[in-house]
Amino acid sequence: MSKAIYLNPESRTWTSARKSQAGTSAQVLSFHRTLPDYAETPLRALSDLAASLGLGHVLLKDESARFGLPAFKILGASWAVYRAVAARLGLLADHGAESGVSIPIQDLGARAKNAGIRLLTATEGNCGRAVARMAAYLGIPVRVFVPEFMAGATRAAIRGEGAEVVVRDGSYDELIPAVWAEAEADENVLLVLDVSFGNYETIPSYFVEGYSTMLAESERQVLDATGGKPATHAIVPCGAGSIAQAVTEHFKSAERSERLGPASVVTVEPTTAACLMASLRAGRSVTIEAGDTICCGMNCGTLSTTAWPVLQAGVDASVTVEDAESHRAVLELRDRGVLAGPCGAAAVAALRRICADVKAELGLDGNSVVVLFCTEGPREYEIPA
Template sequence: MITPDDIRAAHARIAGRVRRTPTMTLAPETFGTPVPVAMKLEFLQVTGTFKARGAFNTLLGSPMPAAGVCAASGGNHGIAVAHAATSLGIPARIFVPEISSPAKIARIRETGAELVVGGARYSDALAACEAHAAATGALSVHAYDAWPTMAGQGTVGIEWEEDAGGLDTVLVAVGGGGLISGIARWFDRRVKVVGVEPEGSCALHAALAAGGPVDVDVQSIAADSLGARNVFARVHATAAAYVDQVVLVPDAAIREAQKRLWLGLRAASEPGGAAALAALLCGAYRPSPGERVGVLACGANVDLAALAAAVDAS
């Protein structure tokens, strides 16, 4: 299992390659939350998500084969690996499923990396990626089930704690669980870490209930970023030890959170990036009076037309 020292080392390794994103303390009236929130604005990260942290940490800390790297992704991890690889002069092939949003597919293509679109779900793209790695010797960069990925994502926690000290609780959206694993390992039980998953895509919640990783069905508006069918052993072990609880939110609450992020902060968030805020808005997580709460806003690779429709519909 990764340690806080691994996360500190990752933070030093990726310095200059990623942004130190800001944290803003926002009053309850900003979004209609029951308490003020210390919001980590990770949607301002290069490539639009926290994923760049894990991608750079993996590539900079790994021996690189001649075949370069490959990655399977719902979109954001692929964007991050493609960006990191091309900026380091490394060949990259990215595999994405057909459910990936056109906006994310376009961003991968813009990097110049090779793109393969196929399969109905992330698991299909992962199988194709693993077959490519086996055939060519390329380094497969997993979106979440890898210690270097987790350590890179955990660097979010370092900055959050330094910029908003004294937090009691942080809310973190969960897809495959690499982000929450890294953050929870950094906070090391000093701060309560609460995972937030869509009701229709809840692999970590199911794994913790079952006592081990299990496959789940995935049906959610956030499936292109929070759509992992299984969190696998590394994430389960870390979350079981360091994550306090996982709550579930309906798609309607995620849409409402997207709208309020736009109206309150003029932040264009994809559904997965708004899920943590949704937990406060719909009451899936109810803070105690005076509880100091952090919310991670973690993804901006949104289809702007879809976001505009969601805002206008309200």
């Protein structure tokens, strides 16, 4: 077996211990529907790819234009900011599919502004822009720390949301202590990150909940696209782990298994920033020195502390891909009319790799229904040699 693939023996009997997610998912969807430009993102059938790989269906959940932003992150960021701001103000932020939103976003923004609340985050790009967009919805200030190597166009896009951008040397992981210190020094500053560490776990958990909208949409869309056949395999980019945690908990929940049957989860990372792969092989969460990659959104050296136990127990296979593979997948999708960035296209590269190496071991065959989560739209990057 290739060193680029790790098959997890722990996952076969694991079921998520998380309680029923249906209620939370309905609340999150109710909230998302109140935001400007809410619409389901498309599920695209890659029929020729499925036929060439000997699979029943390959379906791609295209998150390249979620709420007008080029990535899925706004789903988690909007819910996390809403819940966190409400909690800071001592307000109840429950939602109901029938009763609607308990606190309209305009009212919450007015109260937050009167209280002097300011948001603070750190980002490799998409998450920071999403937090900035939510701050704009609320009408409150936001500071976004970014690494110096971030492309100028990405910085400009974040500033375009009305954010103050603070550039610092070092990697994303090295920005965390700086934003933590700033948040600790000012009681009006609310730190919003999608990665958990130490005692900072509640707000990252809201990000994970926020992604349930994407998962609920995709389940319905898959059944429609296949004539009632549910997904049997899901492939998702990892990064620090929040989106992979959401996907794993969803597909490995007892509720989902009883209703639609079992499903396997495969994660993908760039070879230069494969902290999940390293952690799975070590049997514990480890920090690695992440190297340059065109998959900027996955350029993380440390897993979210709340994501790690779920990924360790529930991920069936961890795959790493070279930047050149992700770039070829971008071109492959473009030829099929799908515009994706390298993080999103990496799921296609991972599918090709597992079909070449561990197809039988993962139960992939002509009956399989594979869902690829394409997490970002097209962007400029340096084409790998």
